[in-house]
Amino acid sequence: MPGVQRDIVIVGAASSIGIKPYDDGSPRRLDRAPRALRDQDLVRRLGARDIGDVSPPAYRDLVRPPGRVRNEPELARYLRTLARPVREAAEGGAFVLALGGDCSSVLGCLLGVQRAAGRVGLVYLDAHSDFATPATSRTGSAASMGLALAVGRGDTPLAHLATQGPLVHPDDAVLVGRRDAAEPWYGQDALTELGVLDLDAAALRRLGPAAAAHQARERVTRPGVDGFWIHLDADLVDPAELPAVDSPLAGGPRLDDVARLLEPLVRHPAALGLELTIYDPSLDPDRHCAAGARPGGYIYVYGSATMVRALLAADLVDELLLTIEPIILGGGKTIFADDGKAIPFMLESTVKASTGAQVCRYARAR
């Protein structure tokens, strides 16, 4: 941003109370994400001021209350608490970087910046619409309703956190990058009906990241809108690059395209801040996903089986990410040379995408 340097304030929204537990019934550990991200030297690299974490009350609704949001009163209390430091930082003119946490933290951030700035717009970057209501959500996770609750949709106090009206008017909101067409319970049918601009994954591919960012920015910087907030769910990034999320969906943009999408947004003077959600360090034991956000940390090479085979033969591969698509008929190429030499790899993690593809990460055993 030429000539303008803004302070960055980092706050940890270290909470998982807005999202369903793991399959074993224990609460998710997204509360560990702010620490894992700070461990990547984030504060120093951004020259930011770190004001620490806002921690939530204990997880109560391990079993979903029928037709309701899990941990509803706890979450309302938590979001109001999170809003305070966000408001203070925004009032001081800083760009707020909130490290989540689950997607419900967008509501606390919006509450904070709305109090500081007035009428706020919202750019919601997510693989999912998060437009379910407590009545229609499959999980009872407020995280599956983040955008809906922000624009006042749903019969719950969480849709009415602001003193008057919704946190964001639907006309001031844009959803970018959703690819959840096969999962109608995210409430996507109501997006256009309510007036939210819906730039889905196909639109994002067609426009390219720079033009999509431009359209989103037009929407949230119209006269009368005093500033805007950016929500970034880590699951926007293709799971081949960033598998450490709870509901991965194949077919997303790569990290460098996400950076191209973000840059014109975060650099705009009306940008109030950004919250990063859903990154789960317990699905990323060696922190390679966290490190992926770090320039120079890794070199990623995408290529055909032939290219992978050549790199493997030269023993230049530290890690293999294989996206395995189920097929009924057909063949394939082997990625290993047929010289009989073993190159040992260990399976580190495996994530099933909603399309049925299996994303497996192997590390070279040395």
Ligand SMILES: [Mn+2]
């Ligand atoms: Mn999502």
